[in-house]
Amino acid sequence: MNNILQVHNLHWSAGDTPILRDIHFDIPEGAFVGLIGPNGAGKSSLMRCLYGVNKPQLGSMVLQGQNLTELSAREQAKKVAVILQEHSNQMGLTAWDVVAQGLTPHKGLFEWTTKKDLDRVSSAIVKMDLSGLSKQPFEQLSGGEKQRVMLARAHVQDPQLLIMDEPTNHLDVHYQIEMLNMVKNMGISVLASIHDLNLAAAFCDYILVIDHGKIIKQGLTEDVLSEELISNVFNTCVKIDDHPFAKDDSKKIRITYSYDIATASHTGEQK
Numbered sequence: 354m355n356n357i358l359q360v361h362n363l364h365w366s367a368g369d370t371p372i373l374r375d376i377h378f379d380i381p382e383g384a385f386v387g388l389i390g391p392n393g394a395g396k397s398s399l400m401r402c403l404y405g406v407n408k409p410q411l412g413s414m415v416l417q418g419q420n421l422t423e424l425s426a427r428e429q430a431k432k433v434a435v436i437l438q439e440h441s442n443q444m445g446l447t448a449w450d451v452v453a454q455g456l457t458p459h460k461g462l463f464e465w466t467t468k469k470d471l472d473r474v475s476s477a478i479v480k481m482d483l484s485g486l487s488k489q490p491f492e493q494l495s496g497g498e499k500q501r502v503m504l505a506r507a508h509v510q511d512p513q514l515l516i517m518d519e520p521t522n523h524l525d526v527h528y529q530i531e532m533l534n535m536v537k538n539m540g541i542s543v544l545a546s547i548h549d550l551n552l553a554a555a556f557c558d559y560i561l562v563i564d565h566g567k568i569i570k571q572g573l574t575e576d577v578l579s580e581e582l583i584s585n586v587f588n589t590c591v592k593i594d595d596h597p598f599a600k601d602d603s604k605k606i607r608i609t610y611s612y613d614i615a616t617a618s619h620t621g622e623q624k
Contacts, residue, residue, distance in 0.1 A: 355381070355382045356379040356380060356381055356382065357380055357381070357382040357383075357416065357417055357513060357514060357542045358379065358380040358403075358414070358415070358416050358417075358514060358542070358544075359379050359413075359414075359415045360376055360377060360378050360379070360403075360412070360413070360414050360415075361377055361412055361413050361415075362375060362376070362377065362411060362412040362413070363375075363376035363377075363399075363402065363409050363411070363412030363413075363414065364376070364409060364410050364411040364412055365398060365399075365402055365407050365408075365409045365410060366410055367398075371566065372395055372398045372566050373395050373398055373399055373402070373409075373566045373567075374566045374567050375567060376399065376412065376567070376568055377568060378561050378568055378571050380514070380542055380544055380559075381542070381558075381559065382542055383540065383541070383542055384542060384543070384558045384559055385536070385537055385543045385545070385556060385557050385558050385559075386542075386543065386544045386545070386557060386558065386559045386560070386561060387545055387546075387547050387553040387556070387557035387559070387560050387561070387574070388400075388544060388545065388546040388547070388560075388561045388563060389546070389547060389548075389550060389553055389560060389561070389562055389563070390562060390563035390564050390586065391564065391586060391587055391588075394563045394564050394565065394566070395563050395565075395566040395567075396518070396519075396546040396563055397518055397519075397546070398566075399563065400516055400518045400544075400546060402414065403421065403433070403516055403544070404429075404433055404435045404516050405421065405422075405426065405429055408422065409422070416432055416433070416513065416514060417432075417513060419432075421433070427458050428458075430457070430458035430510070431458045431459065431510075431512070432512055432513045432514065433512050433513070433514050433515075433516060434455075434506075434507035434510045434512035434514070434515050434516070435515075435516045435517075435518075436500070436503045436504065436507060436515070436516070436517045436518075436520050437517075437518050437519075437520075438518060438519040438520060438522040438523060440499060440503065443491040443492060444492060445490075446490070446491050447487065447488050447489060447490060447491060448478075448483055448486050448487050448488070448489055448490075448491055448494065448498075448502045449474065449478065449487040449488065450491070451491050451502050451503075451506055452474050452477055452478055452483070452487075452502060452505040452506045452509055453466075453470075453474045453506075453509070454506055454509075455474075455477070455505075455506040455507065455508065455509025455510035455511075456470050456473070456474070456509055456510075458510060459510075459511075473509055474509055476508075477505040477506070477508040477509045478505055480505065480508060481501045481502070481504050481505040481508070481535060482501065483498075483501055483502060483505055486498060486502075495528075496523050496524050496528065497524050497525070497527070497528030497531065497532065500520060500521075500524065500528065500532050501531075501532070501535070504532070504535055504536065504539075507539075508539065512541065513541070513542065514541070514542045514543075514544065515536070515539070515541055515542070515543045515544075516543075516544050516545075517536070517543065517544070517545040517546070518545075518546050519546050519547070519548060520532060520536075520545060521533065521547065521548075521549065521552065522548060529549070529552060530552075533552060533555075533556045534556075536556075537556055545557075550578065550583065550587075550608050551607065551608050553574070553578070554574060554578055554596075554605065554606050554607075554608060555596070555605055557574050558573070558574060559571065559572065559573060559574060559577075560572065560573075560574050560577040560578060562577060562582065562586060564586050569586070570582060574604075575604045575606065578593070578606060578608070579593070580592065580593050583608065589610055589611065590610070590611035590613070591608055591609060591610050591611070592608075592609045592611075593606050593607070593608055593609075594606070594607055594609070595607065
């Protein structure tokens with residue numbers, strides 16, 4: 354399988370404080386890759402490097418042969434779509450208007466919106482089950498509805514890579530599952546930071562584990578998510594077994610946590 358993104362020797366500091374150190378990883382084309390790690394490990398900092406908010410002091414981020422740091426904002430937006438857990442102010446815009454923003458990277462300054470463009474927006478709205486909400490003010494939508502709008506916008510944007518920073522953080526269980534299924538069915542390369550390890554186990558093909566600003570393990574989900582790794586990285590006691598809803602040919606796992614603080618603390622001391 355070809356790699357769509359190659360990150361090599363990435364370093365980023367906030368002022369004089371090193372945050373990311375010697376980051377190396379690849380994202381296979383068409384794969385759903387989960388980024389996991391404890392709070393403060395550097396997940397969001399790494400994401401911000403990839404979508405251009407943080408400028409690395411060292412290293413490269415190569416997307417299909419082009420270094421992301423050398424692309425203009427418009428050229429980068431043609432290749433990378435971003436969905437965050439919080440959304441910028443969209444006051445006065447309907448759901449349709451926000452979805453149509455996905456056209457922006459592909460249009461010149463004075464280019465008119467064509468029928469093909471409008472059909473593209475309409476198709477994305479139908480695909481994300483937003484037809485009944487398209488005229489609603491974006492600010493009045495629920496969290497799950499807003500995330501579907503952002504997915505539709507990303508679909509219109511037609512990126513090579515979709516980056517999602519904690520996209521399910523404020524959603525209830527139904528919307529978490531619905532959103533990640535929709536993302537999985539988009540058929541594009543995805544890098545998503547995910548807090549819920551069971552969601553990561555269920556939806557991710559590959560896992561990157563970051564701790565103290567370094568990628569400490571990466572690979573196939575079933576190879577990376579072990580009791581020992583989770584216990585050590587997250588300082589808690591866990592048991593892993595087969596997911597009760599997994600199909601016979603599936604390797605899906607279920608992670609169960611101990612809620613005994615003494616047990617969790619004892620596990621942490623074993624590092």
